Each structure stands twice: as structure tokens, then as C-alpha cells.
Amino acid sequence: MPELPEVHALATDLGRRLGGRVVDRLSILAFPALKTFDPPVEAVHGMRVADVTRHGKFLDLTLEPTGSGDGADEPAAFPIHLVMHLARAGWLRWRAEAPKPVTKPGRSPIAARIVLDDGSGIDVTEAGTKKSLAIHLVRDPAEVPGIARLGPDPMTDEFDEETFARILAGRGREQIKGVLRNQSVIAGIGNAYSDEILHVARMSPFTPANMSPEKVATLYTALRSTLAEALERADGLAASELKGEKRSGMRVHGRTGEPCPVCGDTVRQVIYSDSTFQYCPTCQTGGKPLADRVLSRLLK
Template sequence: MPEMPEVQGLVDFLAARATGLAPTKATVANIAALKTYDPPLDALIGSPVTAVARHGKFIDLATDAGYHLIFHLAKAGWLRWYEQLPSTVIRPGKTPIALRVAFDDGSGFDLTEAGTKKSLAVYSVRDPQDVPGIARLGPDPLADTFTRDALAELLAGRRTHIKGVLRDQSVIAGIGNAYSDEILHAARMSPYALAASLDAADIDRLATAVDRTLREAVTAASGKPPADLKDAKRRGMAVHGRRGETCPVCGDEVRSVFFADNSLEYCPTCQTGGKLLADRRLSRLLK
């Protein structure tokens, strides 16, 4: 799943490549992906892109007509950029392409989604806050206002496992399953620690881990074209997606806990005092 660092990488790429270009066509191949009808996608045609921004894991292309093309790549979506957009006809239901956007210099991009569970979402709006997912977002962890004390305030009183808190977009915007694993490993903290139980030293470590992990990942993603971002993410992971491999810090084996539709990875020595966490395949905890 694309998370905040990779989404920021896409934003930086699009800002450098698409700013000043005017969309000439926007073709929806998966009608279920389009979540809005007013303004229509055609309202974007002919209006140059003035800015590209990120809201959590949403990407926002603003145009000089005041309209915004916003999309969320969900679990299996991605952006494929073309310097020369293919002329092939998109056949709805016969392609992984959900949306194709053409620009006036011949370039453009496809939004694609793998798998059978389709949750990629596209919005045409006048204001980003008109997108419900954006309106519900918590603070951005890389904002100047996201201080150690701000994090402490968010965690206070939450009798919820810290893994779930980090993934909750209404609490902190942009952190998903992968980077919550990486942050907790860097903070030497169990994913099952209760947020409200963390002491001052725990919060210090967690705040440092959030900032350092995300900033390093954003730096690693910066300047890379979309085709290279996924591999860069995988190479940078210490524990996520590395079940059975060696922890780069202590040498212990990285372990997994499986849930109904995802998993988490952790190092027992670094994070749980050597304790192995039980399989929670039937749990609803981290949904």
C-alpha cells in the first residue's frame, strides 16, 4: 500500500512534471472509482495545473479554474506516468486502469489498481475539504506543529494499542501499516503497548522515531520517478515485510502477527523483551 513517503514522492514528481500543463482529457475506466459528480471531471479540461499537494495519503492536483482532481491510491493502486501517453483505447472492465489523464504536451498518467478488491478513489471537487476522507484527517506528522507535546496530547487517555493509533488517519494523517511497523521498531516499542500507558521516555522515543523514520523515507523517495518508488520503499524497511529475516539492529529473527486482512512485523528482542506475540488472525483490532 502506498503510504505517506511514497505519496509525497508522487506529489513531488507531479509538481515538477505536471505544473503548468492543462488536462485535455480525463477518461474513467472504472466508474466505481469516481466518487463525485459535481463538478464533473470535464470541468478540469483546459485548466492548467497550478499546484500539487498531499493531504495524508490523498494527492491533490489544483487547477487555475479553482477545481481539484484528488485521488487516493488505497491498498493496491499506483500512478503510471508517460512522457507520451499511449493512444490505445481503454476498455472498461478489461484493464487495471481506473483513470487516464492526458495533458496538452502529450504526456499524462494512468491510475491503476491490481487485484479484485477495488478501493482506489477519485474526486473532482471545488475544495479539498469536500472529500470526506480529507475532512476527517488528523494532523500531519511532518508538520512543524506536530511536536513531541502534540503527540503526547493525542495519545493521552487512549486505551488503544499504539499500532492501531498510529494507523488511524483521524488521529495522525498518512501513517499506514508499513511505516507504523518501522516507527515502532525504531522506538523499541511493542505494537500492543497501550497508548495511554506510555510514560514520558516512551513518548520521547516515539516522537523521535515518527519524525526520523518518515523524514528519512521521504528523503529516500524524493526525486524518484513513480516506477522506482515501490522498490525504494521495500529496500528501506527494517522489519516490515521481512518476516523470517534478521533484525538489522540486534540480529534476532523478525516475526509476524497475522490478522484477518493484514499483518504486522516486529523484532521480539528490540520490542517485546523477547516475548513472541500471539497470532491474531481473527482479531478486529487493527481494522
């Protein structure tokens, strides 16, 4: 799943490719992916891509009208936000030429197409059978429920250590791994970067969120530095390069059975029903492996 650094890089890449360009159409090939009906998809015809930004893990393409008439073929007279959440298996693929027709939409990984006035554009794809990708056409990003619920962005100046301490104190005994991943608490961090942050902080994923000031300071520094390094690595990369860069930059996430790059211990994992996470016992849990089950505790 793309997280804050990758979504930020995707927004930069899309802004470079699409900025100022005129949209011919938005084609929805996987109907369940479209979560809104007003404005209709036809409203994007003839609109110009004015900006590409992000909100947590959401991509936001701001489309503005290019005409001023009232004819049926004129674009909408208000900005439209094309908001996408790529979920676990979604991605974007730049297409330099006009698209070929999709003969079997239900079997194609292409969920939607953004087609520019010269035929080039972006294919929005989703792999696998579990479809969670979401596309919204709205007049205000806050109309998207997931954006309306977002917590603060951890890379803004306003997200200082004091703010972070208040957030953690308010979560009480909740496990820190889940707190970091909760988009309503902190926006943009998912399974991979929460693993990386906790490894840098040398902290167990099951540590209670309400922790000492010293631990808060350590975790805050780890959070900011880990995300800043990932943002720097991803800066300027095209969408096609981001997945490989993310995997290569991981210290423990996705590296079960490999040696920890810090201490050399074997990276272990905990498996849940729908996800896994990785950690280093020596660096994070005093050398003790975590029980591989829901609501795990340190083995005695």
C-alpha cells in the same frame, strides 16, 4: 499502500511533470473509482495544473482556468481539485505519448487517465480484484470526507512532542499500532511505517497509547526520524522507482523470517483477517513472540 513519504514524493514528481501543463481530459475507465459528480469530469478540459500537494495519503492536483470567456468550450471559472487516494493497490504511471484505446476497460488495471494537451499524461492504475481507489473532483479538498476527517500531519512544525503526548493520552488503552495507523488521529502513517516506527522505538505494537512521558519522547523521536529518513530517500525519485525504494528501506516490515538488522533475531509477524504486521521479539517484546490472532497478548 503508498504512505506519507511515497505520496509526498509522488506529489513532487507530478508537480515537476505536470506543473503549468494544460489538461485535455480526464478519462474514467473504472467507473466506481469516481466518487463525485459535481463538477463533472468534462470541467477539467482546458484547465492548467497549478499545484500538486498532499493531505495525509491523498494526492491533490489543483486545476485553474486558463480562459476568460463564457463559451461552451471554455474551462470552468473556478479552481477544481482532482483528489486521489491510491488505497492498497493503486499507483501512477507516467505516459510520454498519447494513450492507446483500452478495448476491455473492465479487465484493464487502468482506472483513469489524465491526458494533457499534447497527449502525454498519467495513467492511474489499480491491481487486484479488491478495488478501493478513489477519485474526487471538488472545489475544496475539505469536501472529500477522508480529508475532512484527517488528524494532524506528523511532519509539520506544529506536531511537537507535547501535541503527540496529548494525542496518545486521549487514546487511553488503545494499542499503539492501531493509533499510529488511524488517519483521524495522525495523518499519513500506514501499516508499513507504523511497523518501522515501533521497531526504532523498541516498542511492542500492543503497548497502550497512554504511556509514560519517557516512552512518549522515545516514540516521538522514532516517528519523526523514521519518516524524515524515508522522505529523504524518496526525494527526487520518479513514481516508477518509489515502490522498490520503500521495500529496500524497511527494517522489519515485509521481512518475516529474515534477521533483524539491529540484533539478528528472526523477524516475526502477526496475521489478521485483512493485514499483517512484522516486529522483532528481541528489540520490541522482551524476546517473547506475540500470539498470532486478533486481540493478541504476549504469550506467558
